Amino acid sequence: MRHSPHVSVRGQKLPLFSRFWLMLFVPAIVAMAGTIFFPGGALAEAVTPGKPTSLNGTPGNQQVSLSWGAATNATGYLINETDLVSGQTTQLPTVVTGTSYSLTGLQVGRWYRFSITPVAETTQGPSSDPIEVRTKGFSGSYDNYYALGDSYTAGDGAPPYNGAKNCYRSTKSYPYLLASGAPTPILIACSGAVADNIDKTVQYSWLPGTQLGELQSYPRGKTLITLTIGGNDIGFSSELTNCITSFTSCKSRRDAISQRITNLEPRLVQVYKELRTAAPGADIIILGYPLLVADPTIADCHNPIVYTGLGAGEMQMIRDLAAQLNDTIAQAASQAGVSAATQEVEQAFAGHEACTADESQEWINEIAGLNDALHDSFHPNSAGYQALAGAVNSARNLLYQNSMVRK
Known part of the structure; x- marks a missing residue:
């Protein structure tokens, strides 16, 4: 008599046709169990959070308090922190x-x-876009202070000058006059x-490079920068x-200058x-x-060239464009x-601009001498740089009190 081939199941022999039905139905039963007991499948991969x-x-x-929008499929969050000084x-x-x-x-x-x-x-998703937060207050003093920019930082208008040729850098400029906490500046402005x-x-071949390049050559640490x-x-x-100097009004230049200012923002x-x-x-x-x-309603220019050369309408135009x-x-x-000290500067000089009626209260030079000294014209004098230092100190205190959050 011919016998059917057998397979063993727990030590017992099963006919071959039984093995066939087991092979057909067991995978389906396992899949059904996974659906019932393990939604998504018993062997499904973990979902990556958004x-x-x-x-x-x-x-x-x-301290800093953080809050954020929930990520899809996330069961928790890890917080990444970078100390931007160290x-x-x-x-x-x-x-x-x-x-x-x-x-x-x-x-x-x-x-x-x-x-x-x-x-x-155990699966991590993509990190959020970062933010940068400054904690409130101020402690001790800065390790470094770098002053960049143009003549209004260099000190033009308040001689004597020293350092790089044609940069007109002066120790009477505002970076040397800040309140406690600001060390002796490295003056990069020109x-x-x-x-x-x-x-x-x-700017000049005798300078070490761009101002940003020079800045990058110096140490960091706890740093103040003004510009x-x-x-x-x-x-x-x-x-x-x-x-x-023009024999005709310069008010026709208003729109062109205004457009230059608008274009400068980016x-x-x-x-x-x-x-x-x-x-x-x-x-x-x-x-x-x-x-x-x-x-112009209270102005009285003291230099005869300025007195005859600037009309009331032109003076108002200059003020309006500077405010813009x-x-x-x-x-x-x-x-x-970054922090701005714009209103602070305007307020510090209010009633002390060029052509202030009381000449002793004039903190901006009118025309200051001839030839080489002309560069001093319409720049702060020593009292004006004291006012600029006061404006920076006000902006510093506001930053220390309110702090800042930036993207």
Whole structure:
């Protein structure tokens, strides 16, 4: 008699046709069990969480409170922290199950960068876009202070001058006059500088490079940076000279100068962001400019050339355009995530511009001498640089009190 082939199941022999039915139905039974007991399949891979959104921070004294939008499929979040002064990056060991967290024990008056990494069990998803937060306050003093920009930082208008030829750098300029906490500055600013001299072109062959390049050659640490730039980009000096010396009114130039100011904004944003990249842990303060000439309703110019050359309408135009430039500087600073001292400068010089009726209260030179001394014209004198220092100190105190959050 022929016997059917057998297979063993737990030591017993089963006919071959039984093995056939087992092979057919067991996988289906296993799949059904996985569906019932392990939704998504018993062997399904872990789902990768999405990206957290809308990360925000609230600075405090030695602390920062973070909040963010939930990521899809996330069961928790890891917090990444970078100290922007030391450059050290750490990831908090605690897995946060909510969408907010407060970090304490941070250093006073220091910049930190944060991002959020979502997790689903052991699988990590893409980190959120980072934010940078400065804790409130100020402790001790800065390790370094670098002053960049044009003549309004270099000290033109308040001789004697020293250092690089044609830069008109003076120890009477505002960087040397700041309140406690600011060390002796490294003065990189040079008279006549435009935005391109900050990051693209060397202004004079005897200078060590662009101002940004020179900045990058110095130590970082806890750093303060101040900057004035933009006045030469719109040709304020030549336009003012034209107003004073022309036999016809210069008011027809208003629209052209105004358009130059408008066009300058994206370039300023770029320069300010490059400063942030070069010194990510620095406090960066961008100064504005005085309105240059007094309110024409109360003005009285003392230099005869200025007295005869500037009419009331031209003086008002100069003030309006200077205010527009300051607004543009402030807007660019806000976009770039740096501090602006524009209103502070305007307020510090109010009633002390060129052509102030009381000449002893005039903190901006009218026409200062002839030939080589002409560069001093319409620049702050010693009292004016004291006023600029006061404006920087006000902006510093505001930053220390309110701090800042930037993308």
